[in-house]
Amino acid sequence: MNDVGLLIERFLAGVATAEEHEQLDRLLATDPRAAELLARHARLDALLRSHFRTERRVEEVVLAERGRAGAKGTDGTTPSPAVRRVRRWLVLAAALSVAVAATALVTLRWGHDEPVAAAGQLLSGHLEIAGKPADSEGMLLPNDKPIVVAAGAPALIRLADGLHAELEPGTHAVLRGPSDGIRQAIELTRGGGTFVVERAARGEFQVRTPAGRVTVLGTQFSVNVLFPPRTGEAQMRAKSMVLVAVISGLVQVDVGGVVHRLTGGDSYVFGEEGEKRPMARGVVEMIDAGKITLAGRKKEGQVVTPAKTYTLAPDAKVAIGGQAKTRADVHVGAQVQLALADDQQTVTAMMLLAPLAVLHAADAPPLPTSMEIWLQGFPKGASNEAEAPREAWTLYFDDVRLTQAIDAEGGKSTILIGPEAANGDFESDGHALNSYLVRQVKTVEATDALPAASGKRFVGMVADPNARRHFPRAIKYLGMPDLNRGRYFVLTAKARAKETEGMVGASVSVSFRADSREEVKAYHGSRVAVTPDGWVEVRLEFDYDRGIPEAVGARERLAGLNAERAKYPPYDITPRPDDGKNLALSVAKWEGRAGIPGEPFRVWIVGASWAGALAGQSHWLEKAIRERFPNTPPIEFKSHSGSGCPWNYARGWVSQFVLADSPDLILIYTHGDLPMLDVMLADIRRHSTADVIIPSHHLMGHEDQDPRRWLDWFQAGHGFSVIEQEKLAEKHGVEFVRNRHELADYLTGIGKTPKALLGDSAHQNGHGILRTWDNIVRHIAKPAAFSYAPESRERRVPVSPATETATESVALTGGWKMQDGVARTGAKGERIKVTFTGNRIDLLGRSLAGGGKVRVLIDGQPADAAPVFFTTPIKNEPIAFPWKIPGPGPGDVGPHAVTLGENIVPQTWTITLTSETGDYRLDGSETGPDGEGNSTKLFTSRSGQIRIDPLLWRYNREGQEGDYRYGNRTGDKYSFAVYRCAVGQVSFAAAGTAPLHQPLVQNLPNGEHTLEIVSQGDGDVVIESFYVFQPPEK
């Protein structure tokens, strides 16, 4: 061993003398070979330590935290360094872990003293809070204020720590903060709800009712408050009861000083004195004047609970959400709970249950707990391109001020950042301001040559010249302001560069983040003015719920977009005669000639990360649509993309959940195997009326030095022919964008190669994203002729006068009053029969005070028993990534879709990996264990409900026989829900008259169907028309 080797050995063994230390230090600083020797040595050292487990790895900590049952708070003493280390691990684990949030979130708050300002968040439905209407989805809910769920629909609420509550219509509740060791509670005085407690730690959540308390020990359960039937047992007379049904897990019920523990499947009615009665729960198979039959249940094809018939007590109470109802409200197919008398046979009360809105819960954004303010300045000559590194430059900020309007004080503002910053004397020498890609932050004294925007001092930042594609920025972290005080914020700042360098712009952003650091909401502002002294002024105004006011936002957005475009060479985006020929329905909706009034125009962008890059700048599409079609309704953008995800798997996302969201326009941007693109397009065309845009793929880094390829129609860099791709698009009536060739022409014209449009070897930079959008928006146009008529896919079918066409006919029977283009009745049993062609039908009418209800039948059976279903996105827990398969490794390892079979029962399904070689088992929350499969083989569940195709399981296995590598490991879980996409009843009741739109039945076989609407006679119903969707392919 030479001297250097020995030195390194001694250094790594921790026995080097001071002299040896210095000698090695000098060598490492000056001799790259010595540094490499140490690096090699240290790498192997770490590998060996890791192998022999002398260090605790991140993965172990995260996994260990997932298993922890609870976390303890601090005791106020100064923790030891070891404890601090453990806590930092916990914070990291908390930040990284989704599944473990119960433990993790609590832990995170050790270092986070500011309480969450809100107790919960409304995800869907309508509420009154302290007597005031509150129906803004996403709005935050306060503690200690009476909440009433409006009639007509349940309210889905998300509380802290992963709890979801679906409160039934008419429910009266109050959210309560921490007390007596309980972190959060809901008091129910009327009505009830279903509660899913995935994350709360043991004993931390409680539902309180007049009859008793239900404490969570980790579970799903429902609680209802009910006043007893008038002829009930003596001891229960005139007292309230609480109905508790445990779907899974464990709860503790405290009533009348008696403690009961219930587990999954238990359903009981409890009286105030602690008495407990059994309760039956199930789906109504039959009901008449004196009897009710609940359907039986099967598991693995075997009957585990037979159908059972009960006797209805003459005065058995019926309630929905605590409100008295009649027996006529209980219909076949409804989920009910039955309170039974001691004979276990007589029903003393019936409760109708609302289905838990699994989809909404799964997509719910987290609660924000902090704010981040970003300030950025762009120097002249700055480029976002990877190949154009720049010199260091100095950026100055001053007059940074963030205010929050306080509603209770007439909108008077409180200052959240400032006043030190606001008066120009920046706070604490820049230390209060974090920075990114900045070499130095300093306080600068104003001079005549460099005057402050206001005051005498401001902050200066020296940008790091090595920071290439990102611009340095100053970041300010703030606790979450109390949104109950006010939701309107104004952020202003001034920025400038050193005089010799100058600036072209500046921007500010406000981002609201959850404890997990996930961005909940973000708003962006840019340059609004330049002061006489040369400071660039930036401004951002927004309402937390409603966003940037149109008057403020539109002006700034337009200026920002124009400034962005001005950075690049001119580009023609004038539509050509044929552009838009396959977008007939979209154009009709943009012109107000089609679509459902009040509904947004939904755009879905699906594909790989380069599709995600487009989605991030979808404002280019919005701008083009609005400029060319000013009457366009609100546009809603949604996207789903995965690392390098090709058509082969992206098609799974489309069938699994995109089509269920009723998109109006789907943009698909990735590559893959052409037959898989064909399958995806056929799927869209058979199930949806959406228009589709497909741009060919941009040129990638590996094609940079091969100009012959750029205009070659026979390849797109991914082994398939662009000609064939375009033919497929034509076959399915897709608007095809010749993006690849248009980009190639452009690059040739400006004398550049594909890298000019790339940020790395695969992804577009800002220039590339803009040019791709430019190529797409040329097609946002009304051509001389469309390839199809919009009415062939979506049609409004009026009832007054009744429609009679080749595809639809409407027949009204009974005493419907035909007036002002609507049909109205208050009588019972009056019918409208609609024969239609398509796969979906919606109702358009008016809701009104005193409105009644109608029952809905499809093809002769109650619609809520119709075999029509959608599936939710497949969630993966714990985080799965391909642990043995080399490559980019996306987060979307696993199945991208399942196929539904027969005898479907709506429920949540979980796939659990049981081996390191792709074996799994499937469990349904209702069906139970439903078979075992392998990720590489076609699987049909035992009940026949679920099929899983290995072709849609990404990273299931790679390699050759004898040397296979699997993408999953034991314990990986995937879950999704299957829900019925039809309603059996529509209520027209509301506080006042308003347009009513209700999808009735979706995802039917694409063909002829009969819909019947039957009035219930419990109030007026007003129907204007039906809206039919007919996908173009069968």
Place this chain on the structure above:
Amino acid sequence: VSDQNEFLRLLLAAETDLRAFVRSVLRDSAAVDDVFQETALVLWQRFAEYDPARPFGAWARGVAARKLLQRRDRESRFPRTLSPEAIQGVCEAFDRMEGPIASRRQEALEECLARLPEKSRELIQSRYRDERTPQQIAHETGRTLAAVYQMLSRVRSLLEDCIRQRLKAWDGGGT
């Protein structure tokens, strides 16, 4: 969530090398753990700003180096570390060595350990599993300290060569 997934994936892939880097410039094991954890937190806090065009490992080492120097400058009792220039040199050496992710090297190591001669494997186990210092090993085996260093160095070379060959075989499809 996708951010979390991606971050976790990148951090796990880079973890062994990141630890190796911190350990190569700082010898106090508690301080190594501290710096590693603080670095991981900063990486997560700033993950939105991470430029995917750059290797995650290089970015992580840059953050770790800054964190380390920051603590060294601020804390008078911070354990001895290399100079900023030497740290820079080591950091660059690691950058030049970016290669297969640690999980693949770990797999290769497992195979290579199994192939080691018995005596060599015992030596490595004594050093890393039982956490004996070279001095203790010398004392327990009756060898000189220099001989133990020589042996350790030779076994490490064997392992490095073996790992390199295994990775090459896997990538090239050979054996």
